[in-house]
Amino acid sequence: MQRVGVFVCWCGSNIAATVDVEKVAEVLAKEPGVVFSTNYQYMCSQAGQEMIQESIAKYNLTGVVICSCSPRMHENTFRKTCEKAGLNPYMVEIANIREQCSWIHKDKETATEKAVILGRAAIAKVHLNAPLTSGTSPVKKRALVIGGGIAGIQTALDIADAGFDVDIVEKEPTIGGKMTQIDKTFPTLDCAACILTPKMVDAAQNEKIHIYSYSEVSSVKGFVGNFKVTIKKKARYVDETKCTGCGLCTEKCPQKKVPNAFNLGLDNRRAIYIPFAQAVPKVATIDADYCTMLKSGKCGVCSKVCTAGAIDYTQKDAFIEQEYGAIVVATGFNPIKLDQYDEFAYSQSPDVVTSLEFERLMNAAGPTGGTLLRPSDGQHPHTIVFVQCVGSRCDDSKGKPYCSKICCMYTAKHAMLCREKYPDTDVYVFYIDVRTPGKNFDEFYRRAVEEYGVHYVKGMVGKVVPENGKLKVQASDLIGNQQLHIDADMVVLAAAIEPDKSARPLATMLTASMDTNDFFTEAHPKLRPVESPTAGIFLSGACQGPKDIPETVAQASAAAAKVIGLLNKDHLVCNPCTAQPDELMCNGCSSCEKVCPYGAITYVDKEFRGPNRTTLLRRVAQVNPAVCQGCGACTVACPSGAMDLKGFSNKQIMAEVDAICR
Amino acid sequence: MIDTIKRISGVNPRKCMKCGKCTASCPAFERMQFHPHQFVDMVENGRIHELMNSEGIDFCLSCFACVERCPRNVEPAKVIEAVRLAVVRQQGGAHLTPDEIPALLDDELPQQAITAAFRKYRK
Incomplete structure (x- = not known):
């Protein structure tokens, strides 16, 4: 039996207002093995910790139970406290009487009774605790960044700058992401390409950075410090090492009718293409869905014109295996599909465009060479209506429940640019709220109204009807208490943004958690915003939530700092609460091996002494404690009860249950 | 009265984010003193x-354009339906007594109409 000390914390009034802490300490003092029991205002304070340390020495305690907040908050604090007093840190148990008791109950009597029960369970458990020692595991000093947009590029540059190798995996033929499609950036109106392409070139030229373009992550195994990742390099039918990026093939390819994804289908490209002039790597890619040679074996023009001999129609997907210490997710976002909002006539008229399409229509490298022209007839639009919050801030059944955050600012930017370039246009912006928190953001929006004369109307567009080459817009003006009818030439929809579709399967591979909108969740929404709850997985950019460029870059650098902190360590201290099989009970069924998400369990044939001096060869499970994360899946799966989790053994759990039911 | 309207219509006015898409969609805008977004606001504010x-x-x-397009599923048309019902029901006094019914019956009048009228004007 252990000599147990019980320490009941008031947590100011957090616990003491609902739980009679004195009574809890008094009742628990009578539990078997308890040699000392007390209560104190703030157990986590310096004075509280000293009190615990003194009691350990004075009463020769071998186990400590602390009735306080969730172990997520202060378990580490108290473990360290006890370790300093010479007690094994795993001889400490926390009874959560705050989150699971005082905060959720109103009646003091009931709450006190429950606190006693929770304390009793912890005491029952600590009696069965055994001292545990942490092992260490080495750290592979290489990082993987998934997604090569501005978030991924910034993270990779910062990690490389600290001297570590970084690989970027980008599913498109070029890095750069959404920012390459943007014309100007708010609130300074500098050209997006002018500030992005130098970073793309930096990434390409950096010796520490390796870019896997047109590639995807196909599997992830391992754990923090030691991930094993398989990268699928999709066949682009062009030898990257030979292609010089001269672009001759992209001019000579006879297949001219391929919707140009870079311009969002507003114009066409060839079947062999380089997405845009500043692409990194500047290497051609064949679109297998449209290439005549790949589909019917007849053509081969690109191969004939290529002086470098880079075209290879027989190229296959290649798989590369690599080890990493840390993984950064930077999978970004996409505008939503607008099928559900056809009152805005997006499917009925080419002159109703999304804001991202509008970027391309304003961009010098876009389908119209930077002159704003209506997609339907190539005429200058004279009246443009912008609609905000399309698909954002909706009831779950009608769209995304969140605010997409960037739309207010880019719409103000579009409206301002229209008025600046074409002062003869009338520009209306229909808004629900104008949300412009951010440095120089509200000033920017006010400039659009005051200096550029953009008509901001508080209200929403109800419907858009294409009629005789015009778009009849019916809208509300809530402040003027009137219904507006506008004959517009173009309507621009600020579509909500959502995480990229590749994020969900990736999260499964990484065992990283997501919210209901498929945004990755942080380890803590305020205090650990760039880490996933899964150790070794970090978050960068819009995969974590809607973000503009300045915020994305800030988060990207923050994620890099966290990665550098991890890669700087030679060894990581492992969690000693790992699984342990009882070899005599193991029947070799492999159930545990199948459920282990970390690949920590292997089977070996081992000799056992049988009756009458015989030797038996039996197949038994082995756990690699450096790989085991202590999730406990195997202990549940084991049909013979041979697998146990150190620190959370079946016996300990049952003792807790018994104590609760007593 | 607020609770009655909420109960009949099933509308929770607090879900409204005051975007005005209902009013923007309304084909009867010009003929009404108050407009769909105001219906919701007036329920909320009594x-x-x-x-x-x-x-x-x-x-x-009752074209339900506002119901269909409301991003937050507030359903303003159901408010006005409930209000119209409240107007009908408040008329006061019994407009129809059971004794009068036999005299009203004829072959062309559906029985349902009489039942409906009886129920509407009962209070």
Whole structure:
């Protein structure tokens, strides 16, 4: 039996207002093995910790139970406290009487009774605790960044700058992401390409950075410090090492009718293409869905014109295996599909465009060479209506429940640019709220109204009807208490943004958690915003939530700092609460091996002494404690009860249950 | 009265984010004194009698464009339906007594209409 000390914390009034802490300490003092029991205002304070340390020495305690907040908050604090007093840190148990008791109950009597029960369970458990020692595991000093947009590029540059190798995996033929499609950036109106392409070139030229373009992550195994990742390099039918990026093939390819994804289908490209002039790597890619040679074996023009001999129609997907210490997710976002909002006539008229399409229509490298022209007839639009919050801030059944955050600012930017370039246009912006928190953001929006004369109307567009080459817009003006009818030439929809579709399967591979909108969740929404709850997985950019460029870059650098902190360590201290099989009970069924998400369990044939001096060869499970994360899946799966989790053994759990039911 | 309207219509006015898409969608805008986004606001702020006595509530076509397009599923048309029902029911006195019914019966009048009228004007 252990000599147990019980320490009941008031947590100011957090616990003491609902739980009679004195009574809890008094009742628990009578539990078997308890040699000392007390209560104190703030157990986590310096004075509280000293009190615990003194009691350990004075009463020769071998186990400590602390009735306080969730172990997520202060378990580490108290473990360290006890370790300093010479007690094994795993001889400490926390009874959560705050989150699971005082905060959720109103009646003091009931709450006190429950606190006693929770304390009793912890005491029952600590009696069965055994001292545990942490092992260490080495750290592979290489990082993987998934997604090569501005978030991924910034993270990779910062990690490389600290001297570590970084690989970027980008599913498109070029890095750069959404920012390459943007014309100007708010609130300074500098050209997006002018500030992005130098970073793309930096990434390409950096010796520490390796870019896997047109590639995807196909599997992830391992754990923090030691991930094993398989990268699928999709066949682009062009030898990257030979292609010089001269672009001759992209001019000579006879297949001219391929919707140009870079311009969002507003114009066409060839079947062999380089997405845009500043692409990194500047290497051609064949679109297998449209290439005549790949589909019917007849053509081969690109191969004939290529002086470098880079075209290879027989190229296959290649798989590369690599080890990493840390993984950064930077999978970004996409505008939503607008099928559900056809009152805005997006499917009925080419002159109703999304804001991202509008970027391309304003961009010098876009389908119209930077002159704003209506997609339907190539005429200058004279009246443009912008609609905000399309698909954002909706009831779950009608769209995304969140605010997409960037739309207010880019719409103000579009409206301002229209008025600046074409002062003869009338520009209306229909808004629900104008949300412009951010440095120089509200000033920017006010400039659009005051200096550029953009008509901001508080209200929403109800419907858009294409009629005789015009778009009849019916809208509300809530402040003027009137219904507006506008004959517009173009309507621009600020579509909500959502995480990229590749994020969900990736999260499964990484065992990283997501919210209901498929945004990755942080380890803590305020205090650990760039880490996933899964150790070794970090978050960068819009995969974590809607973000503009300045915020994305800030988060990207923050994620890099966290990665550098991890890669700087030679060894990581492992969690000693790992699984342990009882070899005599193991029947070799492999159930545990199948459920282990970390690949920590292997089977070996081992000799056992049988009756009458015989030797038996039996197949038994082995756990690699450096790989085991202590999730406990195997202990549940084991049909013979041979697998146990150190620190959370079946016996300990049952003792807790018994104590609760007593 | 607010609770009655909420109960009949099933509308929770607190879900409204005051975007005005309902009013933007309304084909009967010009003929109504108050407009769909105001219906919701008036329920929330207890201005039911003002709404009941306003002009043009009968011009709501129940086309449900506002219901269909509301991003937050508030369903303003159901408010006006409930308000119209409240107007009908408040008429006061029994407009129809059971004794009068036999005299009203004829072959062309569906029995349902009499039952409906009886129920509407009962109170």
